[in-house]
Amino acid sequence: MVVLNGLNLDCRDHYVTLPASCQAKHTLLRWKNSSIQIVNLAFVKSQIQDYLMDQFQEIDSSKWLYPIYSINSSGLYTKKIQNNLYQLISTAITLKQRDYVIMIDTDSTMNNTHLQVDYSVDNITWHELIDTRIFQRKLNRFGRQIPTELLRRSILIRLQSDRSFILKYIYMGPPCTANCYGHGQCLWKKQQAICQCDNNQTSETNCLPNHLLLSSLHETFENKINSSIWSISPDVQITHRCYNRQSKTTPYLCFVPNNHTQQSYVMVGPFKTI
Structure with a gap:
């Protein structure tokens, strides 16, 4: 039995380094203080995570706090965590520069699903980033810039809805050129943001089809x-x-x-x- 010391009970979040004897082994944790409620328990890597990218080809427990989803060949499916709530919360991402963006692809069957995206610095108080109910038309690909005042802060991202939702892709990090003009996914490869175009071509510039009327210019x-x-x-x-x-x-x-x-x-x- 290993006892984890150094918890400051005046704080809401507690970070403890696992002893070397626990690493690379099957380890059980026991919480003995019954007067304190555990909101969640997550295992995170030692290095700072300064971006988030998931195409949901497999379950990655280092990116998400709760195992409340399943994956098949077409994306991620959330499971109900309460009577009328479906939710997904990321592990912490540290913003290293001012122009971070979040980009999300959902399944085309979600046209009538309202999805809300929030951020938090403490996993208690949440602030709205995106609410698809205010969109003028239904979109399966959307995103926005992360507020610049969060520079160098560590934040969590929460996605939730009143019904099951399906994600195809999520990215949060430095932006791609013009966010791929809406015709591709921004991927983090070789320490840089690169567009993976919808035509499966990789581009460091843009993913615009020929003879397309521009909605923006970069x-x-x-x-x-x-x-x-x-x-x-x-x-x-x-x-x-x-x-x-x-x-x-x-x-x-x-x-x-x-x-x-x-x-x-x-x-x-x-x-x-x-």
Whole structure:
């Protein structure tokens, strides 16, 4: 029997390091203080978890506090935890930069299911992030930016509904370029956020299908001209005289007519990001 000391009962959360003799073994824990109610018990890894990504191909107990879900080949299915509540709570994620986002894919059968996403810093008080009831139309893919005041805080994410819900994918971490324009999933690979496009192609830029009307625009001018964003009229050409990506004082894009006797031209810039 191993006794875990050092618990401060004035605090609501208690973190205890398991002795080395308990690691890599089957271990039983016993709670003897009957006057204190345990809300939950979770085992977490020693290193800081600074992102969350799950495509629900297998159960990963390091990401979720409660074993209240099952997985098959098509996603995650929540189980009822109360008479009328289905819920899923993540383990703690530490926000390392200001522009963290959360992105969620749900099953298409959830069109009439209201899903609420909240965050908490103590697993007691919860604050709303997303409520699908306010959406103007039903969406199976949605997300939002995490409030910047949570920088360097450790938070938990809770998803809950009054009926069973099915998740296909969840991501919380640094954003992908324009959040994949809504046509892909943001994945954390090799210490960077990369879009896994719906056409199963991996892209570090965007997942826009050809000839698609843009609902948003994001451009860093770090790579070649992106043909899915920019189109050049046959009557004009790019002049390299002012096509200077490194300069912060001259335009990034400059178009002039092919007929150089004309003086009209268009400049876009000098900015580094649209």
